[in-house]
Amino acid sequence: MNLGLGVLGKDAGGWHMLDSIIAPVSLMDRMSVAFTDTDTWSIQLVGPYAEGVPESEGNLVYQAYRILHDRYPGWHGGCACILDKQIPYGAGLGGGSSERSI
Numbered sequence: 001m002n003l004g005l006g007v008l009g010k011d012a013g014g015w016h017m018l019d020s021i022i023a024p025v026s027l028m029d030r031m032s033v034a035f036t037d038t039d040t041w042s043i044q045l046v047g048p049y050a051e052g053v054p055e056s057e058g059n060l061v062y063q064a065y066r067i068l069h070d071r072y073p074g075w076h077g078g079c080a081c082i083l084d085k086q087i088p089y090g091a092g093l094g095g096g097s098s099e100r101s102i
Contacts, residue, residue: 001025030084031061040078041065047085059083 001023008017
């Protein structure tokens with residue numbers, strides 16, 4: 001969890017210099033993946049923060065599957081994912097890292 005973040009300026013290379021205070025938290029999203037023999041994709045969202053998470057192309061799990069599928073065209077399988085959302089997105093805890101609107 002990010003307790004504080006300060007932007008101190010930019011260095012000579014144009015990178016932002018940051019001052020950050022973080023603390024570990026015991027919350028985590030969990031994901032299970034099962035590869036299938038059919039060329040199908042499915043994602044099941046469960047957990048207290050599953051509502052509103054995209055279940056299609058807007059989900060980073062789906063995007064990762066598409067990249068693998070496109071990179072290995074001889075692979076004609078699919079996958080079934082279960083994403084257990086235990087971290088709310090938009091709360092500053094990193095819960096938005098598993099979904100994104102494109």
